[in-house]
Amino acid sequence: MKKMIYWSVLIYVLYCAGIALYLFWFSDASIPTEWRGTSADPSSFLTSGEQHLSERYSDLKNFLYFASIPYDWFVYLLILLLGISNMLQKWAQRATKAFWMQTALYVFWLSLIITAAALPLELASYHFSRAYGISTQSMSSWLRDEVTDFLISTLLLFFVITVLYGLIRRFEKRWWFFAWLISIPLTIFLMFIQPVVIDPLYNKFYPLKNHALEAEILSLAQQAHIPADHVFEVNMSEKTNALNAYVTGIGSHARIVLWDTTVERLKQEEVLFIMAHEMGHYVMKHIYWGIAGSIVLAFFGLWMVSRLMSWALAKWRKHLRIKAVGELASLPLLLLIMSLLQFSVTPLTNMVSRYEEHAADKYAVELTEDADAGISTFQKLAKAGLSEVYPPYLVKIFRYTHPTIFERIVFLEQQKSENGHK
Template sequence: MARKIGFFSVLAYIIYGFLIYFYLFYGADTSIPFEYEGTSADPTIFLNGKELMLSEEYSKIRDLLFFLSTPFEWLVYLMILLFGLSKAFKRWAEQSSRFRFIQTAIYLIWLSFFAFVATFPLSYISYSFSKSYNISTQTFASWMKDELIDFWINYGMMLIIVSVLYWLIQKSKKRWWLYAWLLSIPFTLFIMFVNPVLIDPLYNDFYPLKNKELETKILKMADKANIPADHVFEVNMSEKTNALNAYVTGIGSNSRIVLWDTTLNRLSEDEILFIMAHEMAHYVEKHIYIGIGGYLLLSLVGLYLSARLMNWAINHYGEALKLSTVQDIRSLPLFLMILSMLLFISDPFSNIVSRYQEARADTYAIEMTDNPNAAISTFQELSRAGLNQVKPPLLVKIFRYSHPTMLERMTMIEEYGLKKSIERQQ
């Protein structure tokens, strides 16, 4: 049975990969609708021939790697179970110590290391590919450092989560998912609170905006929007990427508005102010807290479904998976695989909410700045810097786009400008 499950799982992954490849490279329509040709949203207007070609190539390969990576992770966890590696990890852990917490730590380091090694080739391909298209400027040593930081941060958090999770499973086989969710609420809020000051600085250097004249203008906008802000932060991302970005992070007193230095270097002052107004909208409309609420709701549903699916999988395929009970830490790869599947399935729904919030933020920003030309040029430069498709394939938009497409964003700005022009004439 184990060989049969493994064979058909690998076969399904290969077929899935070919279908995704065919869809992205031959089946998907990324052409601009006729009515938008010649407008500011038409990439032939603001990108030259080489940039258009690179944008299409880069987007297709990047999207292919995305759709291959997550299911590959599921396959890795499944093979760990089918080949008895999870059982071996537990045996090695028990042979190393008689203390339960240390056993969990040793089991988890083996599992994490094996998963890291198995998925490393795809991660490296993604990095190398991004570098070849001049999106990434990061050296291999710097990239590898970030990968290792990721590994140890994830390991540390997983050690806490897994230790508590399996203690709860042993105490309450039926309701562990509910107790785990209740404990996840303060844990999630704590991580979000400390992330800007403890975790983010491990990857990059953050400091108050150096351009004090620009900072004054941004803070004046913040005051107009009733946002209590003393600083705008910039981060030295030019050492790692040529892409542009700005974002809001953290909660409470640790919340920050952050600008990448690439954004500061490549955009005009009016364009930066438009981006800042967009980020301020997330604060004004409390999108961060809405997002936390949505995440907690999804995690509740996800933990409940994970509990049900784990019991079903062990009852029907326990022998092949070499599992007899959910309480055994050997079931962790099964839990991680199911949770990853549920997150993947939920992406389209969370992206719908996110795209709505981002559209609201765009509307807020254009109304605050009343500068359609700066907004349009901002989106055009974002497309050029990131080699983003203006109109991505539908499947890519559904699963990957937490923001409206550039076609949708620029079209909205054009409509706003036209509306304002008509109002002024009247």
């Protein structure tokens, strides 16, 4: 056990050192020579000071991301190797004989331990966002969101684990298949209720205040044959200076949402371009394709989890202090394996997402016929969020669900020259 902990610490330290060297010293953020001096060149829309801040902030943010994921794995491993998971299970079993109550007690304390362990990195991320002027959120508001996250995630985890471990105990070999079947309606249900139940716990949503702008957006929606009655605005200025808009939910609960920072700081034609982009997602049914993709990944993921858990117990049962997969004490192992698998497919899911976002950009420029509005929008998005215009390749494949700012502007410039868009 000591050797496993020692080697885990050593590997993690060496990994963080390697990531730091890559991000802070060896990565190159300079754009290709042929695009220097164009609208895709950050020096054309950012001052030298803003470029420096963007690079430093992006490096810190990216380092925290790459450091936090294996840190979570290390926490799960320590909880197993130090016998904490086994101790929590025994305590829950002594407290009550009802399995669902045992699960509730175990999940609550395990979630509390994991949240406390992750708090230093979460605080560091919040501090850097405040220091670089991205976040405007007060500490009390940030803590309130953290508590809300904890309560929602713990409640969902309790529900999922109660069902999942009930299946594991009843269907030792095929539990993963029945868990997958149950996950399908659950995934759809969560997507359906998120806009009206979960999102309002964090922010206030209301119909767009600018009625003239809303009329223009609804007119654009009509051109795209989208049955829309309202555009929603959310008061994100209380928490951030960044700009954003998105589509969420499915069916009658689907919403197009604008951050109030976007409404206040972009020109009308720029907002319309963003809305056309979001309408592209709706028209091309990207939300439904995303749900279908999640269901397919869940099938293979749960199958892999079942195989890897059995393999890990056969090899390290004594060290992990787990007797059987159906024990609650095996939950950190399940979370560890799921996190590893999710991280391993991140480049693939991000690549699919970037393809969809590029398709939405193409739809937006075709609908509005205003490439210049898109170019100025992406420049302002980079400026407001201190986004890295030309990120390192490793950062792009693991972090970017959208094409880079550089790629998006280059595409619009090409559209202008090829199709004559203004």
